[in-house]
Amino acid sequence: MTLLDDFALRAALAGLGVALAAAPLGCFVVWRRMAYFGDATAHAAILGVAISLAFSLPVFPAVLAVALIMALTVSALTDRGHGLDTILGVLAHSALALGLVAVSFLQGVRIDLMAYLFGDILAVTRGDLAVIWGGAAAIWALLYARWGALLTATISPDLAYASGINPKREARILTLALALVVAVAIKVVGVLLISALLLIPAATARRFAHTPEAMAGIAAGIGAISAFGGLAFSFIYDTPSGPSIVCIAAGLFCVASIFGVIRRST
Amino acid sequence: MSLLEIKGLGVTLGEHRALNHVDLSIDRGEIVTIVGPNGSGKSTLLKAIIGAVPTDAGTITRAKGLRIGYVPQKLHIDPALPMTVRRFLSLPKRRGTNEVRAALAEAGAPDLADRQMADLSGGQFQRVLLARAVLERPDLLLLDEATQGLDQIGSANFYRQIETLSAQTGCAVLMVSHELHVVMSASDRVVCLNGHVCCHGTPEIVASAPEYRALFGSGTQGALALYRHQHDHGHDDGNDPARAPELPRGHAHTPDCNHAAKHDDSIPEANQ
Numbered sequence: 001m002t003l004l005d006d007f008a009l010r011a012a013l014a015g016l017g018v019a020l021a022a023a024p025l026g027c028f029v030v031w032r033r034m035a036y037f038g039d040a041t042a043h044a045a046i047l048g049v050a051i052s053l054a055f056s057l058p059v060f061p062a063v064l065a066v067a068l069i070m071a072l073t074v075s076a077l078t079d080r081g082h083g084l085d086t087i088l089g090v091l092a093h094s095a096l097a098l099g100l101v102a103v104s105f106l107q108g109v110r111i112d113l114m115a116y117l118f119g120d121i122l123a124v125t126r127g128d129l130a131v132i133w134g135g136a137a138a139i140w141a142l143l144y145a146r147w148g149a150l151l152t153a154t155i156s157p158d159l160a161y162a163s164g165i166n167p168k169r170e171a172r173i174l175t176l177a178l179a180l181v182v183a184v185a186i187k188v189v190g191v192l193l194i195s196a197l198l199l200i201p202a203a204t205a206r207r208f209a210h211t212p213e214a215m216a217g218i219a220a221g222i223g224a225i226s227a228f229g230g231l232a233f234s235f236i237y238d239t240p241s242g243p244s245i246v247c248i249a250a251g252l253f254c255v256a257s258i259f260g261v262i263r264r265s266t
Numbered sequence: 267m268s269l270l271e272i273k274g275l276g277v278t279l280g281e282h283r284a285l286n287h288v289d290l291s292i293d294r295g296e297i298v299t300i301v302g303p304n305g306s307g308k309s310t311l312l313k314a315i316i317g318a319v320p321t322d323a324g325t326i327t328r329a330k331g332l333r334i335g336y337v338p339q340k341l342h343i344d345p346a347l348p349m350t351v352r353r354f355l356s357l358p359k360r361r362g363t364n365e366v367r368a369a370l371a372e373a374g375a376p377d378l379a380d381r382q383m384a385d386l387s388g389g390q391f392q393r394v395l396l397a398r399a400v401l402e403r404p405d406l407l408l409l410d411e412a413t414q415g416l417d418q419i420g421s422a423n424f425y426r427q428i429e430t431l432s433a434q435t436g437c438a439v440l441m442v443s444h445e446l447h448v449v450m451s452a453s454d455r456v457v458c459l460n461g462h463v464c465c466h467g468t469p470e471i472v473a474s475a476p477e478y479r480a481l482f483g484s485g486t487q488g489a490l491a492l493y494r495h496q497h498d499h500g501h502d503d504g505n506d507p508a509r510a511p512e513l514p515r516g517h518a519h520t521p522d523c524n525h526a527a528k529h530d531d532s533i534p535e536a537n538q
Contacts, residue, residue, distance in 0.1 A: 031347045148358035155343055155357070159398075161318035162336035162408075163358050209348045210382065 007122055008235065014124040014132050015231050015245065018188045018197065019223030021136035021181050023205075024143050024216040026198035026223075028174055030206070031154050035199055036085065037074055040092035042182050042194040044070035046099030049116050049186070053106050060131050064183035070095060071175040096191070119190035119242030121231065128187050135184035139177050146173055151212055188227075189242035200249040201226065204256045222252055268293045269329045269406050269438055270315065276323030277307070277314055284310045286462045288324070292406060297432055297439045299449040301472075302459035303481060308442040309339055311459065312410050315440075332406060335399030335437070337392070339410040343383045351386070352379040355398050365401065373397035374427045388415040392424065400431065407432070409441035421445060425452055446482070 029038050048066030052059045070091065077087055103113060115123065124132075143150065153160040153167035160167040185194045201223040202215065209215035230245030237244075268291040277285040285307045292298055300308045313319045315326060316336050328334075343349055355366045363379075370376050375393035378386070386394060392412055399407055409428065413421035425448050432439050443449050449456060449469065456472040458464040464477040472478050 031344055033344070148356075148360075152358040154347070155349075155354075156338060156341050158313060158316065158318050158338050159336065159341070160358075161313075162316040162334060163402075165358060203346075206346055206348065210350055211348055211353045215348050 007124075008231075010124045010126070010129055011121045011231055011241070012228060013129055014121055014188050015227030015241075016224055017129070017132040017136045018181075018185045019201070019227040020220050021132075021139045021184055022194075022197045023201050023220035023223045025139060025174070025177050025181055026200075026202035027205070027212065027216045027219055028150065028154065029178075029195075029198045030202045031212075032174075034174075034178075035195060036088040036092065037071070037078075038178060038195040038198050040074050040088050040095065041067050041071045041178050042191045043092045043096035044099070045182050045186050045191045045194075046116060047095055047102060048099075048183075050099050050102035050106065053103065059186070060183055063186055064179060067179040067182040068176065071179045072172075075171060075175050114240070115190070116186060117190045117192050118240040119186070119188050119193070119245075121188045121234070121241035124187060132184050132188070135180050139180055139184075142173060142177050146170060147213075150174065189245060190240075193242045193246045196246045197223065197226075197249065200246065200253050204249070204253045207256050207260045222249065226252060269332055270440075271327040272315075272324065273327075274324035275311075275314060275321055275326065277310055277319055277321050279310065279319065283461065285314065288459070288463055290457060290463065290466075292438050292440055294405070295432065295436050295438055296454050297429070297452060298441070298455045298457060299453040300440070300442045300457045300459050301444075301446065301449060301482075302464075306460040308459055309410050312336070312408050312440070312442060315408060329405070333402050333404045335402045335404030335407045337395045337399050337407070337409045337412045339412075339442075340414060341391070341395065345384050349383045350379070351381050351383060351394050354383055354394065355379075355401060357398075361401055366397075369397040369401045370394070372400050372431060374423065389420045389424070392416065393427075396424075396427070403435075404437050407437050407439045407441075409439065409443075411442050411444060413443070413445065422448065428452075 029035060045063045045067050048063035049059060051057065051066065052062035055062075074088060074091060078084055100113070112120070114120075149160070149165045150170050150173065152163060152165055153170035157167040160170070181198070182191075182194055185197060189197050201219040204222050205215045205218035208218050226245050226249035229248035231241060233239060233248065234241040234244040270290075270292040272288060272290040275285055275288040275290075276283070288307075288311060290298075290311075300311065302308050310319060314321050316334060343354075351370070352363075352366055355361055355369065361369075366379055367376070370378055370393075373393045373396040375390055375397060378390060378394060381390075383391070383394070392415075396409075396412065407428070412428075413424050416424060425445075428439060428441070429452055431437070450473065451469075453469055455466065456469050457466040458472055458475070458478045458481060460481060464481060465472055465475040467475070
């Protein structure tokens with residue numbers, strides 16, 4: 001396909017794919033107050049990058065594996081009711097620091113660390129595109145199949161049990177989806193801003209939604225607008241793509257908040 | 267056979283032995299109420315029945331194909347989660363519009379379908395929870411202090427609704443309640459729980475049982491004594507001596523003490 005030879009189109013498709021994958025999952029992150037959880041999982045991804053470089057492995061599976069291990073560790077600790085906030089903070093930042101140190105130990109490998117921290121969407125290859133859209137499709141399929149059960153478990157574990165749903169299983173499904181979105185998004189927004197892409201569109205969509213499904217759909221739309229807007233900005237002003245996308249998302253959030261305040265006061 | 271048969275149930279939450287050697291069975295169409303002081307394991311028992319807490323002893327046998335409707339003690343829906351009443355009632359299974367409307371009417375909360383859950387009053391919220399339980403077409407309805415936060419009229423109405431529902435659909439009801447006046451009038455059977463089953467029987471029998479009086483006091487037939495009772499009445503499980511001071515009239519419980527038989531003996535005396 002010659003069309004996909006255009007790097008701008010590849011970048012746009014990559015941004016769209018990540019935005020669509022992150023939006024519905026971001027809603028659960030908001031509803032279940034898992035923001036820090038997302039951070040810890042995302043930050044661990046840099047350790048995955050170090051491992052993939054050290055052993056010449058492809059980046060995607062290495063990042064997915066490390067993110068998954070981190071996410072499972074965190075959810076195991078949560079189940080036991082440890083001081084969650086503190087533990088998540090410790091894990092998130094330790095994983096990031098450890099990853100950065102590990103990368104610096106790799107000799108002979110010249111990598112642009114910035115690309116993994118903040119995303120390098122302009123270097124997206126066709127292979128990356130396949131990974132991104134494959135991952136997005138997997139996340140949508142997973143969430144679609146378990147939507148009712150996930151929502152019930154999110155509202156109340158007890159109601160879930162009474163309906164024959166195991167809320168711990170549903171939590172693990174979300175954990176898996178979160179690790180997937182991290183592995184998919186690392187190329188586009190980088191590890192530092194993945195949680196922002198999860199949170200901000202979902203938080204913005206809340207004002208306009210009356211049902212959970214509407215919130216997920218609106219969040220996907222806002223995510224897509226942010227991705228396109230951020231990319232355009234990044235092309236024009238030569239800014240890093242990840243932060244640009246998040247800036248647009250944050251701008252939309254502000255506009256929505258002001259709109260909400262005005263609507264309430266009239 | 268009965269809908270639900272619990273034998274020798276034990277539950278430990280963290281370090282705390284919440285339930286010990288609990289026996290209980292529910293028959294079709296029965297209304298059974300669990301009373302007991304705070305921390306006596308009432309909610310834990312209901313949660314064990316729905317499978318939300320792990321048990322470490324005994325068995326819970328459900329009748330084949332038993333459908334359970336569960337109304338939790340309290341439910342907080344995060345304001346970040348937009349949720350209409352209609353959507354909530356369709357969780358986890360999709361329900362038709364008519365079905366939802368009928369269930370809301372049965373629970374005494376018509377016209378709420380399009381409201382946001384977060385905007386409901388306490389009473390409306392509880393009725394929506396009841397409607398959700400009703401949608402399961404339950405054989406057994408579990409209510410965990412379902413009238414918490416309702417005023418007296420509200421809770422009286424609520425319980426009347428439960429009675430009507432049970433009479434109409436033939437479903438059994440197992441409820442936890444702090445409102446003894448309601449309990450005594452509406453229940454077929456009362457179970458007095460304090461980690462173990464202290465005593466059980468018809469409301470009259472339980473109200474006059476010495477174990478119940480030790481828990482709830484006797485001055486007002488127990489109706490008002492709830493908040494004045496002493497927790498440590500020597501009725502502990504015996505595993506924790508520090509928490510079970512030897513009261514003159516109390517005894518330490520063991521798996522072998524046969525309360526049912528004892529209470530049966532005590533009925534004639536109590537009624538005299």
